[in-house]
Amino acid sequence: MKEVNSRTKILYRIKENKPNDKTNIDLGQFFIDDNENSVINFCENLVDNDGDYLILDRADNLQEVLLKEINGRSFADLTGNIVDHQSWSFNGLISPKKWSDIKVSIINGIIGVAENGAVWLDDDSMQNIRTLPFIVDHTIFILNVKQIVPTMHHAYEALGKIKTGFGAFIAGPSKTGDIEQNLIIGAHGPMSHLVIIVGSSDSQ
Amino acid sequence: MLTHSQAAKEFNKDESRVDWHDKAIWHLRQNRDLGVNKIPNWQQLRETASEIKLNVLSHLDTYLEEFEKMALSNGVHVHWALDGDEHNKIVKDILEKHSVQKLVKSKSMLTEECNLNPYLEKYSIEIVDTDLGERIIQLAKEKPSHITAPAIHKKKEEIDQLFQKMLGTPPSNGDAQFLVNAARTDLRKKFLNADAAITGVNFAIAESGGFVVCTNEGNADLGVHLAPVHIACMGIEKIIPKLEHLGVFLRLLARSANGQSITSYSSHFFKPRKGQEMHIVIVDNGRSKQLASEDFRNSLKCIRCGACMNTCPIYRRSGGHSYGSTIPGPIGSILSPNIDLKKYSSLPFASTLCGSCTDVCPVKIDIHSQLYKWRQIIMKEHPNRVKQMAMKTNQKVFEHPRLYNIVGIVMRRAIKLLPKSILYNKLNIWGKQRDLPNAPKKSFKEWYNERS
Numbered sequence: 233m234k235e236v237n238s239r240t241k242i243l244y245r246i247k248e249n250k251p252n253d254k255t256n257i258d259l260g261q262f263f264i265d266d267n268e269n270s271v272i273n274f275c276e277n278l279v280d281n282d283g284d285y286l287i288l289d290r291a292d293n294l295q296e297v298l299l300k301e302i303n304g305r306s307f308a309d310l311t312g313n314i315v316d317h318q319s320w321s322f323n324g325l326i327s328p329k330k331w332s333d334i335k336v337s338i339i340n341g342i343i344g345v346a347e348n349g350a351v352w353l354d355d356d357s358m359q360n361i362r363t364l365p366f367i368v369d370h371t372i373f374i375l376n377v378k379q380i381v382p383t384m385h386h387a388y389e390a391l392g393k394i395k396t397g398f399g400a401f402i403a404g405p406s407k408t409g410d411i412e413q414n415l416i417i418g419a420h421g422p423m424s425h426l427v428i429i430v431g432s433s434d435s436q
Numbered sequence: 437m438l439t440h441s442q443a444a445k446e447f448n449k450d451e452s453r454v455d456w457h458d459k460a461i462w463h464l465r466q467n468r469d470l471g472v473n474k475i476p477n478w479q480q481l482r483e484t485a486s487e488i489k490l491n492v493l494s495h496l497d498t499y500l501e502e503f504e505k506m507a508l509s510n511g512v513h514v515h516w517a518l519d520g521d522e523h524n525k526i527v528k529d530i531l532e533k534h535s536v537q538k539l540v541k542s543k544s545m546l547t548e549e550c551n552l553n554p555y556l557e558k559y560s561i562e563i564v565d566t567d568l569g570e571r572i573i574q575l576a577k578e579k580p581s582h583i584t585a586p587a588i589h590k591k592k593e594e595i596d597q598l599f600q601k602m603l604g605t606p607p608s609n610g611d612a613q614f615l616v617n618a619a620r621t622d623l624r625k626k627f628l629n630a631d632a633a634i635t636g637v638n639f640a641i642a643e644s645g646g647f648v649v650c651t652n653e654g655n656a657d658l659g660v661h662l663a664p665v666h667i668a669c670m671g672i673e674k675i676i677p678k679l680e681h682l683g684v685f686l687r688l689l690a691r692s693a694n695g696q697s698i699t700s701y702s703s704h705f706f707k708p709r710k711g712q713e714m715h716i717v718i719v720d721n722g723r724s725k726q727l728a729s730e731d732f733r734n735s736l737k738c739i740r741c742g743a744c745m746n747t748c749p750i751y752r753r754s755g756g757h758s759y760g761s762t763i764p765g766p767i768g769s770i771l772s773p774n775i776d777l778k779k780y781s782s783l784p785f786a787s788t789l790c791g792s793c794t795d796v797c798p799v800k801i802d803i804h805s806q807l808y809k810w811r812q813i814i815m816k817e818h819p820n821r822v823k824q825m826a827m828k829t830n831q832k833v834f835e836h837p838r839l840y841n842i843v844g845i846v847m848r849r850a851i852k853l854l855p856k857s858i859l860y861n862k863l864n865i866w867g868k869q870r871d872l873p874n875a876p877k878k879s880f881k882e883w884y885n886e887r888s
């Protein structure tokens with residue numbers, strides 16, 4: 233039982249060697265509310281991270297907007313906004329190896345973070361298809377204006393005790409600077425990243 | 437082993453390359469400043485991050501136990517490894533159990549530290565590094581020269597040639613877009629056919645048993661979500677107490693690395709997906725020993741952002757490989773002597789002690805004073821090594837802390853004013869025949885915030 237031994241040894245050594253600090257950690261000072269500018273900040277910071285945004289007053293014409301964005305490519309809509317066209321179906325046995333055929337994904341965001349343009353997704357909004365937003369060429373996220381919070385601190389406060397099995401902040405497309413720091417979009421997955429913000433008029 | 441200055445001399449043979457490298461790295465530092473200056477309470481954020489990490493070190497055993505308990509209840513397998521060998525064996529056993537032949541791995545300095553790749557190759561397991569920079573150096577059979585930009589020492593024309601040879605691409609004159617597309621096509625196949633995925637861990641959360649992996653490429657996620665087995669490897673120091681503390685660290689990490697407000701992907705893993713198996717390997721490998729030392733334990737706060745190397749005039753002009761350690765630059769120079777004092781005895785001398793590393797470090801590690809403390813230890817324990825480094829003339833300075841403090845201040849404030857003879861003595865082999873690179877200045881804002 234080498235494993236048990238190593239565990240015990242490591243924990244014992246730490247116990248012997250650790251410092252004794254009792255500083256109180258207070259994150260209160262970071263909750264600076266800047267709600268008025270949250271939507272503008274979100275959009276600006278998203279663009280800084282090579283993402284894009286669309287602001288819609290109402291959700292009425294969402295389907296139309298989405299279809300225009302999809303532009304005839306194969307898509308998986310997890311939001312139920314597209315009713316007139318056939319979305320990719322994950323029912324039945326489709327090998328993940330075929331998923332490279334899906335070009336566009338449409339997923340509901342849960343929280344948007346103004347300071348960096350990131351959108352939080354979890355197993356529910358991804359309907360447990362964790363691969364989806366990472367494997368398609370184009371991601372579209374739908375966010376209500378009320379879901380945008382100022383900073384990461386607010387985001388974790390809103391998330392509380394996270395219950396999901398997997399969740400991610402996604403702030404832009406897949407990118408790399410590994411070749412002489414040339415910024416290249418589409419390193420492995422999405423080559424474009426769009427957030428559609430709905431309901432701006434009722435909040436302002 | 438070559439001393440740092442000998443290796444740096446090698447690197448310095450090609451003057452234009454040194455300038456190119458210097459500029460490339462300095463670019464990261466400049467972007468970092470732009471990103472940092474957008475945050476009004478940056479200094480408080482650093483201070484808080486440093487306090488959280490001190491709290492972590494003070495409760496590391498109980499946090500690890502809590503983390504393990506929660507991870508187990510989430511259906512995750514947890515393993516403990518005293519050293520790199522045990523880590524490698526644990527990984528191999530998991531892979532063998534699942535008859536894994538093809539493995540994809542996203543960036544992890546820990547597996548690099550444990551030499552996992554050569555070990556697994558002995559067992560005929562195909563291991564593919566999927567971070568583009570790591571893939572490039574894997575194909576070139578080299579080691580990373582930087583912790584966030586592993587292939588930063590390579591020019592695009594060299595990558596072009598490498599891809600022609602290894603991937604059969606047509607010549608592209610070093611067209612970065614073309615080269616990335618070629619790697620993308622090749623790696624997509626690897627992702628789809630992998631039997632298992634290995635990732636590193638940026639932060640592990642004690643209260644939830646979950647962990648966070650940050651990438652810009654999305655390569656960690658693509659590997660993990662497609663493969664039936666996920667193995668995450670972490671050093672014991674990656675623990676943070678609570679989810680809310682991620683707010684602090686995710687704000688600091690990417691901004692410190694290259695000025696981005698956050699990486700494209702910050703993925704939080706709590707439970708395996710249906711039908712998947714998830715393992716966490718917790719590795720000590722000398723860290724608990726480092727914890728015992730009051731002088732050096734702060735180095736365990738490191739979140740591997742790379743800011744200290746980007747700002748270091750010596751790193752920029754000597755290249756990551758000249759350090760000969762897994763982690764190069766200022767942080768590598770204080771971590772490596774703990775692993776092998778004799779082998780890495782020249783690293784703490786690879787510094788002007790200008791203190792710029794300490795100024796940019798997001799968790800406020802006192803890097804340059806630790807460099808100085810290592811020097812004192814090495815002077816005592818390996819005096820011959822030091823002589824070999826031709827340090828004699830400066831010995832007095834290093835032996836007397838008081839004197840050092842004065843010199844330290846002078847270096848920091850007035851590096852540009854010092855006569856060349858002082859900067860370019862035998863100690864500064866990298867300063868030979870050229871001006872010392874731009875002395876890293878704190879931005880006005882940083883300086884202003886710090887003093888208030």
Ligand code: SF4
Binds near residue numbers: 741793796
């Ligand atoms: S020591 Fe500080 S600056 Fe250097 S990599 Fe670690 S966290 Fe970043």
